[in-house]
Amino acid sequence: MIRLVQLTKRYGKFTAVDGIDLVIPTGELFGFLGPNGAGKTTTFRMIAGILQPTSGTVEIGGIDIIHRPLEAKQRLGFIPDRPFVYDKLTGGEFLRFAAALYGQEGPAIERRIDELLEMFELSRWKDELTETYSHGMRQKLIISGALVHRPEVIVVDEPMVGLDPKSARLLKDLFRHFVDRGGTVLMSTHTLEVAETMCDQIAIVHGGKIVAHGTMAEVREQTSSEDLGLEDLFLKLTGGLRDQQLDTILEG
Amino acid sequence: MTTASIVQPSLWTMLTPRWRSALARLRQEQSGAGGRVLLLALVGFMFWAAVFGIAYRVLRYFRGVAEIGNLMAGKVLGVILLAFLSLLLLSNIITALSTFFLAKDLDLLIAAPIDRSRLYLSKLAETIVHSSWMVALLALPIFTAYGIVYQGGPWYPVVALAAFIPYLVMPAVVGTAITLILVNVFPARRTRELLGLMATGTIVIALAMLRFLRPEQLAQPEGFRNLVDYLAVLRTPTSPLLPSEWTAAMIMNWLLHIGDPWPIVKLWGVAPVAVALGGLLHRWLYHRGFSKAQEGAERKIRRPLRGPVAGFLRFLPVSKREFILKDLRLFFRDNTQWSQLILLAVLLIVYLFNIKSLPLHSGERVPFRLVTLISFLNLGLAGFVLSAVAARFIFPAISLEGRQMWLIRSSPLDPQAMLWSKYWVGTVPLLVLALVITVFTNWLLHAGVFMMAVAVGTIVLYTLAASALALSFGALYPQFGTENAAQIPTSFGGLVYMMSSLSLLAAIIMVQAGPVAARLRIDQFGYPPGHTTAELVAVGSIVVATCAAATIIPLRMALRTVERMEW
Numbered sequence: 001m002i003r004l005v006q007l008t009k010r011y012g013k014f015t016a017v018d019g020i021d022l023v024i025p026t027g028e029l030f031g032f033l034g035p036n037g038a039g040k041t042t043t044f045r046m047i048a049g050i051l052q053p054t055s056g057t058v059e060i061g062g063i064d065i066i067h068r069p070l071e072a073k074q075r076l077g078f079i080p081d082r083p084f085v086y087d088k089l090t091g092g093e094f095l096r097f098a099a100a101l102y103g104q105e106g107p108a109i110e111r112r113i114d115e116l117l118e119m120f121e122l123s124r125w126k127d128e129l130t131e132t133y134s135h136g137m138r139q140k141l142i143i144s145g146a147l148v149h150r151p152e153v154i155v156v157d158e159p160m161v162g163l164d165p166k167s168a169r170l171l172k173d174l175f176r177h178f179v180d181r182g183g184t185v186l187m188s189t190h191t192l193e194v195a196e197t198m199c200d201q202i203a204i205v206h207g208g209k210i211v212a213h214g215t216m217a218e219v220r221e222q223t224s225s226e227d228l229g230l231e232d233l234f235l236k237l238t239g240g241l242r243d244q245q246l247d248t249i250l251e252g
Numbered sequence: 253m254t255t256a257s258i259v260q261p262s263l264w265t266m267l268t269p270r271w272r273s274a275l276a277r278l279r280q281e282q283s284g285a286g287g288r289v290l291l292l293a294l295v296g297f298m299f300w301a302a303v304f305g306i307a308y309r310v311l312r313y314f315r316g317v318a319e320i321g322n323l324m325a326g327k328v329l330g331v332i333l334l335a336f337l338s339l340l341l342l343s344n345i346i347t348a349l350s351t352f353f354l355a356k357d358l359d360l361l362i363a364a365p366i367d368r369s370r371l372y373l374s375k376l377a378e379t380i381v382h383s384s385w386m387v388a389l390l391a392l393p394i395f396t397a398y399g400i401v402y403q404g405g406p407w408y409p410v411v412a413l414a415a416f417i418p419y420l421v422m423p424a425v426v427g428t429a430i431t432l433i434l435v436n437v438f439p440a441r442r443t444r445e446l447l448g449l450m451a452t453g454t455i456v457i458a459l460a461m462l463r464f465l466r467p468e469q470l471a472q473p474e475g476f477r478n479l480v481d482y483l484a485v486l487r488t489p490t491s492p493l494l495p496s497e498w499t500a501a502m503i504m505n506w507l508l509h510i511g512d513p514w515p516i517v518k519l520w521g522v523a524p525v526a527v528a529l530g531g532l533l534h535r536w537l538y539h540r541g542f543s544k545a546q547e548g549a550e551r552k553i554r555r556p557l558r559g560p561v562a563g564f565l566r567f568l569p570v571s572k573r574e575f576i577l578k579d580l581r582l583f584f585r586d587n588t589q590w591s592q593l594i595l596l597a598v599l600l601i602v603y604l605f606n607i608k609s610l611p612l613h614s615g616e617r618v619p620f621r622l623v624t625l626i627s628f629l630n631l632g633l634a635g636f637v638l639s640a641v642a643a644r645f646i647f648p649a650i651s652l653e654g655r656q657m658w659l660i661r662s663s664p665l666d667p668q669a670m671l672w673s674k675y676w677v678g679t680v681p682l683l684v685l686a687l688v689i690t691v692f693t694n695w696l697l698h699a700g701v702f703m704m705a706v707a708v709g710t711i712v713l714y715t716l717a718a719s720a721l722a723l724s725f726g727a728l729y730p731q732f733g734t735e736n737a738a739q740i741p742t743s744f745g746g747l748v749y750m751m752s753s754l755s756l757l758a759a760i761i762m763v764q765a766g767p768v769a770a771r772l773r774i775d776q777f778g779y780p781p782g783h784t785t786a787e788l789v790a791v792g793s794i795v796v797a798t799c800a801a802a803t804i805i806p807l808r809m810a811l812r813t814v815e816r817m818e819w
Contacts, residue, residue: 045658048658048661048662049661049662050657050658050661050662052816069664070664070666071664073662073663073664074664076662078658078662080658082655084654084655084656084658085656085659086578086582086656088581088582088585088586089578089581089582093578093581096574097574097575097577097578098659098663100570100571100573100574100575101571101574101575101659101660101663101664101665102571102663102664103569103570103571103664104570105570105574129585145659
């Protein structure tokens with residue numbers, strides 16, 4: 001379970017995240033949607049303990065990440081939007097290191113590393129430096145790193161970027177199985193179709209605030225848009241360009 | 253649309269993102285921490301004052317010596333500028349690889365319809381600024397001292413600037429050209445590694461030459477047959493084909509009112525020609541090189557670092573152990589990092605060779621005062637070497653975590669444990685090095701038990717503090733975006749660290765010099781009687797307290813900074 005209470009982040013006069021209240025129950029796959037610059041990544045980085053909130057609290061499994069960061073992080077697997085890994089470590093070494101950060105080692109972890117690499121079809125590259133990996137391979141390695149210590153909660157920022165269709169499908173199935181077994185996933189995505197088909201609940205953020213939240217049916221009801229698909233609903237809430245404006249831009 | 257009809261952006265426009273970013277960074281720094289800016293200003297002022305003070309005293313002395321004095325002043329300026337020139341060349345070679353081939357803005361610039369010469373000039377300007385600012389900062393107090401001692405007049409700053417600008421441009425053009433050729437021969441990732449080795453090799457040769465040519469002979473006129481021979485050596489330019497000589501000549505000609513236009517003609521004639529030739533080479537080779545630079549190098553690891561090292565660290569919890577192993581792996585696999593060990597080895601050999609060749613125990617009677625002075629100078633030199641080593645290996649520790657910090661920060665690894673690991677991974681080898689050089693050089697100097705104890709105690713305390721300072725300044729001024737580990741210590745934060753640690757070293761030596769020398773005199777001659785033991789205890793306590801403060805306070809600051817770091 002993840003609980004955000006009045007979560008706020010300000011950079012000088014600019015408010016990136018503006019008093020977000022949200023509860024993501026255990027055993028749910030939760031979609032976090034919003035246009036670029038809405039505050040999604042900032043929110044995720046605060047949940048992961050990378051950014052300090054200006055005010056408000058974040059709880060992971062009932063543990064406050066600001067006051068008891070180590071215990072809260074122990075339950076968390078974070079997958080960032082950009083796959084930066086150590087260039088001079090091999091894939092195997094990176095996963096061993098990621099597990100060690102959570103205090104885990106030994107034969108069980110070695111088996112787990114092999115399983116994960118096998119699942120993501122990276123076994124062939126286990127002993128090669130990650131500087132030779134493609135963007136998609138790095139993304140898969142980072143996802144493996146977030147899973148290696150068997151977290152209770154996964155926070156994942158734009159997981160599908162850079163993945164081939166087969167890996168994307170694998171990831172969707174993986175997250176579904178993870179929540180079916182009692183895990184929690186908070187995922188941001190721009191692929192609305194993914195959110196619509198995968199997520200139990202969604203929240204749409206705009207200007208640092210949640211503008212709609214609930215199951216798809218609940219969000220449609222809240223916004224009186226019963227007949228709209230998620231894409232139209234999203235554009236309605238976040239302000240897409242009108243046809244007239246598009247014409248003006250294209251005609252120059 | 254024809255090529256000619258495409259309007260090209262001005263050089264200023266192309267450089268706008270760079271200077272605007274620099275200004276924004278400066279504004280952020282200033283608004284964030286007033287205390288840090290004040291500390292920086294203070295340390296910077298102290299360091300400049302020290303360089304200026306030394307240069308001023310030396311030049312005043314030269315000025316007082318008829319005929320030879322002016323020649324010596326010119327010669328010294330030539331030697332300083334020659335040393336700077338070799339630094340500039342190396343720095344430009346390394347920087348050009350980042351600015352011309354690995355920078356993040358290159359995709360954007362190359363995809364745009366920008367003329368190649370325009371791209372060359374803007375990237376050359378960027379390279380010059382990045383690689384030369386530190387030399388320019390160091391040169392400023394030296395040039396100022398020349399201007400004041402030799403009464404250069406109100407136009408002197410303009411003359412000095414006119415002599416210095418082409419001097420900075422030429423090594424940049426040559427360094428860039430070398431990089432361009434190398435990238436065309438090797439893929440960029442390999443080239444970067446090759447450059448690390450090449451830079452090290454060049455410095456090794458330069459140091460060896462400097463050592464074995466023995467420039468200190470110039471300071472010993474008695475070694476020459478007669479005064480005419482000595483004057484002849486002083487008058488002969490050391491390296492007449494190098495811009496360092498032309499710059500020194502232009503400045504000295506102005507200061508001594510000598511009407512010789514040749515240095516100006518050479519500087520302002522050769523520099524533009526060099527830029528033009530560099531532009532041609534760029535036009536010819538750049539595109540092929542850039543394309544090649546995008547090719548990655550496939551590499552398998554032959555010897556993964558486990559077994560004995562992991563066994564040795566078995567007593568540590570798994571998170572700390574794997575963190576240390578990770579740092580060691582990254583260090584030994586990154587040629588820009590480990591190759592600096594070769595440089596360190598050469599520096600050490602030159603240093604020990606110098607100490608050994610001192611004529612203190614060659615049979616001639618050397619004044620006691622001089623022996624004591626040398627002992628303290630040795631302490632200072634050892635401290636300087638350790639500071640430089642810490643700048644190379646400990647200062648970049650936080651920066652090298654860089655863009656991977658998300659992993660550390662989102663994991664339950666305590667920031668304190670991370671700092672702890674980084675501090676000891678750097679400090680333990682540094683302590684071993686400190687003890688080896690201190691004990692060995694004091695043995696070479698035939699130091700007594702007391703002096704040996706003072707030196708060992710001081711250097712151990714200083715090493716602990718210098719490591720802490722290096723780690724802390726590395727955290728305060730991180731370089732997360734850097735493409736090359738060897739560039740991190742030459743950043744602004746690296747300079748501030750060096751100035752701070754050297755100020756601490758100077759303070760420690762100054763505090764203990766008097767009482768220790770008094771005690772040595774008593775041991776040697778039995779006079780003058782006094783309460784030296786009490787003084788020594790007091791001074792020892794001050795040194796311990798200062799070093800402890802310089803270790804604990806910076807580490808606490810670093811911890812706070814790392815905990816609050818946001819990216």
